[in-house]
Amino acid sequence: MAAFITLEARGRPAGAPEFLAYSPKQNTQVRLYCRPSFWRWAGLEFNPFATEVLVNQATLNLESKKVSVAIQYEMHGVLHFIFSRREVTENTEAEIIEYCDSCDIKAEFLGAKCLSEEQTYAENLLCMLSYINKYREIFTEKNLEFAFHSIDRSKGAISNSVNDLQARYGEGAAALLFELVRRGRVGLFDVRCKRISGLTQLDVIRVRHE
Secondary structure, three states: OOOEEEOOOOOOOOOOOOEEEEEOOOOEEEEEOOHHHHHHHHHHHOOOOEEEEEEEEEEEEOOOOEEEEEEEEEEOOEEEEEEEOOOOOHHHHHHHHHHHHHOOEEEEEEOOOOOHHHHHHHHHHHHHHHHHHHOHHHOOHHHHHHHHHHHHHHOOEHHHHHHHHHHHHHHHHHHHHHHHHHOOOEEEOOOOOOOOOOOOEEEEOOOOOO
8 A cells, every 4th residue: 555644643652752842833832752853843943934844743654654754844845754763664764755755745864863063053943942932922023023123223242132122122132033033034143053142143134034
């Protein structure tokens, strides 16, 4: 029987960890069952070109077993499936690739361990997400536009922009800045190799993605 997809959440595999987070793109909680997929998901939350992101909500039914699609998303008109090697064997990998190729789906397989060179970037993204989710109620278009223009005037470092916004938004000032980063309207320098701090340099991005 040919492989096929069903919208089916299979739950946490035996012995796997669980990472519970809130997804701004989905506007709901998500559960991921390995750290590499958790880090990969965080990167997609900050990719303004990635849309229709779903986490552990689909299952690929193969001839011999069922395999969860850890993350699926669309980007530039192409559907992507991300699988965890925790669930994939050599035999099932070939069947997965055959199915994805036949359906014009780009398949990606995440290893069981995280790459050390990705740790700083992932931790920066998760730090920003914690602020974003804590203060997400203030993310009206009016507030975001005000913050964007304030950041544009401030320029320089995170501390300058946050200080200028704090009089109006208090502890939510940093969250507004980070939400604009998530939406692709503000860029931060060196976030892949250095931890975010008040000294982190930023710049506004004129092209809107949303």
